[in-house]
Amino acid sequence: xxGPRRDPDMVRPYVRTQGRIRxxxxxxxxxxxxxxTGPTDTLxxxxxxxxxxxxxxxxxxxxxxxxxxxxxxPSTVRILVSSxxxxxxxxxxxxxxxxxxxxxxxxxxxRGLRSLV
Amino acid sequence: xxCAPSSDRADRTDESxxxxxxxxxxxxxxAKIVVAGGxxxxxxxxxGSVSEVRPLRMEEPITQASTGVDDLRGTPHKTTTTxxxxxxxxxxxxxxxxxxxxxxxxxxxxxxxxxxxxEGALGCLVLADxxxxxxxxxxxxxxxxxxxxxAVAINTFPGAPEYPEAELREALALEPATPLTYLDARDxxxxxxxxxxxxxxxxxxxxxxxxxxxx
Numbered sequence: 001x002x003g004p005r006r007d008p009d010m011v012r013p014y015v016r017t018q019g020r021i022r023x024x025x026x027x028x029x030x031x032x033x034x035x036x037t038g039p040t041d042t043l044x045x046x047x048x049x050x051x052x053x054x055x056x057x058x059x060x061x062x063x064x065x066x067x068x069x070x071x072x073x074p075s076t077v078r079i080l081v082s083s084x085x086x087x088x089x090x091x092x093x094x095x096x097x098x099x100x101x102x103x104x105x106x107x108x109x110x111r112g113l114r115s116l117v
Numbered sequence: 118x119x120c121a122p123s124s125d126r127a128d129r130t131d132e133s134x135x136x137x138x139x140x141x142x143x144x145x146x147x148a149k150i151v152v153a154g155g156x157x158x159x160x161x162x163x164x165g166s167v168s169e170v171r172p173l174r175m176e177e178p179i180t181q182a183s184t185g186v187d188d189l190r191g192t193p194h195k196t197t198t199t200x201x202x203x204x205x206x207x208x209x210x211x212x213x214x215x216x217x218x219x220x221x222x223x224x225x226x227x228x229x230x231x232x233x234x235x236e237g238a239l240g241c242l243v244l245a246d247x248x249x250x251x252x253x254x255x256x257x258x259x260x261x262x263x264x265x266x267x268a269v270a271i272n273t274f275p276g277a278p279e280y281p282e283a284e285l286r287e288a289l290a291l292e293p294a295t296p297l298t299y300l301d302a303r304d305x306x307x308x309x310x311x312x313x314x315x316x317x318x319x320x321x322x323x324x325x326x327x328x329x330x331x332x
Contacts, residue, residue: 028149028237029204029217029219029234030147030149030215030219031147032140032146032147032215053137057137057139058139058142059140059141059142060139060140060142060144061137061139061140062140062206062217064173064175064204064217064219065140065173068173068174068204071176073175073178074202074234075177075234078233093142093144094145105148105214106239106316106319106320107320108209108210109150109209109216109316110313110316110320111210112209112210112214113207113209113309113312113313113316114313115209116207116309117306117309117310117313
């Protein structure tokens with residue numbers, strides 16, 4: 001809240017999201033998205049800012065990363081990303097074939113944390 | 118691409134001059150653990166201790182009704198405040214998995230925010246300070262209400278009073294199975310051990326809803 005930031009309340013959230021008010025259920029703070037393809041000239045200004053973050057990037061960004069980088073509310077970014085996934089501009093990273101189907105998230109997190117101590 | 122995600126990540130500066138740390142291209146899944154607790158209890162410190170990337174901050178404006186006792190018009194004023202949330206990231210599983218840690222403010226007036234942002238969390242680590250245990254009550258109430266499993270960690274501030282575990286459990290009204298542990302949020306290993314305690318508990322008491330939502 002310090003520094004000369006613009007006030008996010010100056011613009012109503014549904015203006016930023018081109019009228020959309022609801023995020024996809026699978027688009028959460030931690031959801032990682034990568035750039036796909038598609039012309040961006042029809043997108044709204046904030047959606048274009050999201051896409052510019054991905055220009056030339058070798059990797060993805062989570063919804064939270066986008067919100068922090070663009071100083072936009074995470075709830076708004078969830079909706080923007082939902083729209084950009086529906087339009088095909090963004091997509092989820094595709095699991096490699098060797099990604100086991102029973103990939104157990106909790107067990108992987110536990111193993112991962114234990115390997116760090 | 119090798120499997121050392123924290124070293125092959127590409128940092129870049131965005132249009133406003135902040136560094137953007139991309140998620141390595143190896144990552145195909147992500148998960149979220151919430152760190153909750155009252156103001157100043159060490160959420161941001163803990164996230165900074167364990168994150169493999171520089172912690173970032175999001176800001177969410179929330180509108181809330183503020184009814185005053187003198188308000189005779191029956192139309193409560195609405196005020197907008199901005200809630201700051203810090204977060205960090207750990208890469209694991211050979212670079213396939215990114216674990217995000219989000220610090221969420223525990224005050225009960227932020228309940229709408231919680232419903233939006235904590236959804237899908239594996240679980241929550243609630244930080245508490247023995248100098249002000251009451252500050253944890255709101256967070257514990259929010260978690261009980263939302264059905265999010267949690268562990269409690271006492272952040273051991275120098276000079277803070279020490280109480281027997283039974284007294285702490287009673288003061289925090291914890292279920293017998295809920296883990297209660299201690300950490301120094303400034304210390305990476307100590308903080309990681311608390312996250313391991315939480316995750317061990319989650320694997321043993323895995324809510325059915327989690328299994329459904331993850332497929």
